[in-house]
Amino acid sequence: MSEEQKRQLEKKLWDIADELRGKMTADQFKDYILWFIFYKYLSEKIQLKADRLLKDWWINKKYNELNEKTESDIIEALKEESIEDLGYFLLPSELFCEIAKKWNSSKENSIDDEVISNFILDDLQKILRNIEASTMGTASEDDFDNLFEDLDLTSSKLWNTSEQKNRLVSKILWHLQDIDFWLEKNESDILWDAYEYLIGKFASWAWAKAWEFYTPQQVSTILAKLVTSWKNQLKSVYDPTCWSWSLLLRVAKQVKQVWEFFWQELNRTTYNLARMNMIMHDVNYRKFNIRQEDTLEHPQHKDKKFEAIVANPPFSAKWSANQTFLTDDRFSQYWKLAPSSKADFAFIQHMIHHLDDNGIMAVIVPHGVLFRWASEWHIRRYLIEDRNYLDAVIWLPANIFYGTSIPTCILVFKKCRKADENVLFIDASWEENCQKGKNQNILRDEDVENIIETYRNREVKEKYSYVATLEEIKENEYNLNIPRYVDAFEEEEEIDLEKVANRIIEIEKESVKLDEKIKGFCEELGIKSPF
Numbered sequence: 001m002s003e004e005q006k007r008q009l010e011k012k013l014w015d016i017a018d019e020l021r022g023k024m025t026a027d028q029f030k031d032y033i034l035w036f037i038f039y040k041y042l043s044e045k046i047q048l049k050a051d052r053l054l055k056d057w058w059i060n061k062k063y064n065e066l067n068e069k070t071e072s073d074i075i076e077a078l079k080e081e082s083i084e085d086l087g088y089f090l091l092p093s094e095l096f097c098e099i100a101k102k103w104n105s106s107k108e109n110s111i112d113d114e115v116i117s118n119f120i121l122d123d124l125q126k127i128l129r130n131i132e133a134s135t136m137g138t139a140s141e142d143d144f145d146n147l148f149e150d151l152d153l154t155s156s157k158l159w160n161t162s163e164q165k166n167r168l169v170s171k172i173l174w175h176l177q178d179i180d181f182w183l184e185k186n187e188s189d190i191l192w193d194a195y196e197y198l199i200g201k202f203a204s205w206a207w208a209k210a211w212e213f214y215t216p217q218q219v220s221t222i223l224a225k226l227v228t229s230w231k232n233q234l235k236s237v238y239d240p241t242c243w244s245w246s247l248l249l250r251v252a253k254q255v256k257q258v259w260e261f262f263w264q265e266l267n268r269t270t271y272n273l274a275r276m277n278m279i280m281h282d283v284n285y286r287k288f289n290i291r292q293e294d295t296l297e298h299p300q301h302k303d304k305k306f307e308a309i310v311a312n313p314p315f316s317a318k319w320s321a322n323q324t325f326l327t328d329d330r331f332s333q334y335w336k337l338a339p340s341s342k343a344d345f346a347f348i349q350h351m352i353h354h355l356d357d358n359g360i361m362a363v364i365v366p367h368g369v370l371f372r373w374a375s376e377w378h379i380r381r382y383l384i385e386d387r388n389y390l391d392a393v394i395w396l397p398a399n400i401f402y403g404t405s406i407p408t409c410i411l412v413f414k415k416c417r418k419a420d421e422n423v424l425f426i427d428a429s430w431e432e433n434c435q436k437g438k439n440q441n442i443l444r445d446e447d448v449e450n451i452i453e454t455y456r457n458r459e460v461k462e463k464y465s466y467v468a469t470l471e472e473i474k475e476n477e478y479n480l481n482i483p484r485y486v487d488a489f490e491e492e493e494e495i496d497l498e499k500v501a502n503r504i505i506e507i508e509k510e511s512v513k514l515d516e517k518i519k520g521f522c523e524e525l526g527i528k529s530p531f
Contacts, residue, residue: 009179016175035151036172038276039124042131043096044183046086050078064092079134087140087285094127100177121153121165143275143285150269215247215312218443219364219400224250225452226362226392226412227308233257238306240264240295240350241313242274249281251308263290264300296320296346299330301354309351309361315406316366319343329353334382336375344369345379348411352389357415360391367395367407370480381478384423384470389413392424392455395482397434399441409482412455423473424458426451426465427486463487 016033050063059074066075068091079089092098128148135144153165215223228234228251237251242263252258261283265271271292278288291300296319321340325331330353331346338345344365355361369376370393384390392412399405407429428434428451435442454465466485476484522529 012175012179016172032151033172034273034276035148036176038280039128040096040176040179041181041183041280042088043090043094044181046082046088046090047095047097048184049082049086053078053081064095064098066092068093083134083138083140087135087138087279088131088144089134090127090131094130096173097177099123099127100173121169124169125153140285143279143288147272147275150272215364216400216402216440216443217246217250218445218448219312219396220247220250222394222410222443222448222451223247223310223312223362223364224254225448226410226455227251227310227360228254229360229452229456231255231307234259234307235356236260236262236304236306237308237310238262238301238304238351238354239309239311240299240347240354241266241311242270242290246277247310247312249277249283251310252281252283259287261288261290262301262304262306263288264295265290265292266294268292296343296350299350304354305356305359306354307356307359309355309359310363311347311351312364313344313347315404315408316342316344316368319346321346334379336378338379339375342368342372342376345376348383348413349379352383352413355413355415359415361413363411363413364396364408365411367409367481369411370409370482377478380480383413384473384478388417388421388470389415390423391417391421392426393480393482394426394451394455395429397429397431397441397443400434400443402440422467422469423480424455424465424467425480425482425485426454427463427482429482 047063054061054063054074057074063078068075075091082089128151132144132147135141153169224247227237233255234251234257237248237258237260239247239262242248242265248258248261248263252261261278263274265274271290274290275288278290279285289301293300318341319338321337321343323337325337326335330350331337334349338349348363348365348369351361351363369380390411391414392410394410394412396408396410398407400408428447431441433443433447433450435444450464453459454461458467459465460467464486466487468485472485473480519529
């Protein structure tokens with residue numbers, strides 16, 4: 001797909017967003033539009049596969065042309081193939097194009113709005129249930145189980161009356177039916193990029209805390225490039241807080257092959273979106289393992305080690321910090337737990353535990369992680385002095401994330417560091433390292449590449465990066481605040497005091513002359529002079 005075609009796709013999706021703006025919030029938009037896009041994707045994916053099989057079987061028909069009553073044996077054979085390969089199944093009458101066609105036909109025949117509404121909403125709800133039901137008893141059952149539970153077509157979020165719901169859903173269907181997702185050319189990532197463009201637009205509109213952990217594409221790209229440095233394939237990649245559900249797929253784009261994807265997520269809706277995300281990216285259901293649970297309190301991948309780990313955990317979230325965790329392998333060696341009011345280091349400890357010996361881990365954290373005291377200082381010192389795991393600290397520009405102005409940075413950890421290695425500090429926080437926006441600053445491609453090249457080459461650049469020895473960090477009492485290491489101070493121009501003094505004398509003389517003029521004007525006007 002060319003850039004022009006991609007822009008056209010973005011524009012069509014944007015038309016949907018623009019039409020819905022004001023009718024629902026950014027979060028509500030996310031909850032609905034993606035599921036309709038997903039339904040269309042599933043329909044087109046199975047239609048492409050079925051059409052190819054029909055051609056191979058010398059049957060001169062398209063899948064949506066099959067008669068479900070008289071050609072049920074053919075459909076049953078297609079179902080077996082689809083379940084095995086794709087993990088789900090849709091009947092010809094359940095395809096997106098057929099539903100859209102029925103609605104258009106109903107509209108042309110002037111069927112009453114409420115009849116149309118019930119017809120479409122009931123049909124859609126039934127089809128989505130049937131998709132999940134088609135996987136029961138198969139290897140993909142867990143991956144599709146309750147996948148559509150968040151798409152409530154009876155919800156008042158879709159407006160109150162049947163007529164209003166009908167109009168809203170119909171507009172979405174009408175717009176989407178007109179969009180070519182280019183799936184036959186294996187361009188599913190283009191579709192997702194376009195969707196992320198949409199989400200980014202809505203996030204910028206919403207500017208709400210709920211969007212704080214949506215990871216902008218350029219930040220995701222930085223994390224992905226960091227953990228894939230010097231690698232062309234990965235055994236496994238893991239995200240323990242997959243609210244930022246695009247992170248692992250960004251990692252996959254940087255290498256030729258990722259053998260397994262692992263996720264854990266607490267929020268049920270986000271967990272469903274993550275499963276859907278993998279399917280839309282043609283990641284076979286056999287290759288991803290995602291679990292819904294609290295990562296810190298109930299970890300689901302206890303014995304696993306991962307070659308790459310990326311995460312954007314909730315900033316300074318609360319957790320139990322129960323003392324029983326001191327016997328947990330993730331925390332026991334530190335002898336200290338992260339404070340209950342700030343779980344940032346608890347997430348870092350969890351990730352370190354799951355990092356393989358040859359792995360790289362990159363995590364986004366609030367700036368306070370670099371310098372806070374008490375137990376956090378103790379954990380920070382242990383990771384640097386005792387384990388020598390910290391590889392780099394990268395300070396990001398302000399206002400990079402939606403819904404928060406909290407200063408953020410990226411910490412990079414490696415277990416395969418040499419004992420005499422140091423820590424790289426990069427200060428990318430200045431305005432010249434990003435594009436200034438109204439509400440949100442944006443990292444440009446050149447900004448991303450500057451960070452990555454500096455990291456991989458371990459370069460020292462004036463006012464941008466510095467390589468600090470472990471001894472220097474110790475002298476700073478394990479305070480990682482970047483201004484302690486990267487001197488970005490701009491010297492002011494020297495002031496010529498004699499020149500300034502002479503100018504003051506000149507101004508005083510000019511002031512006396514001006515006072516005399518004003519005095520003369522006052523005398524001419526016959527009024528009292530202020531001097």
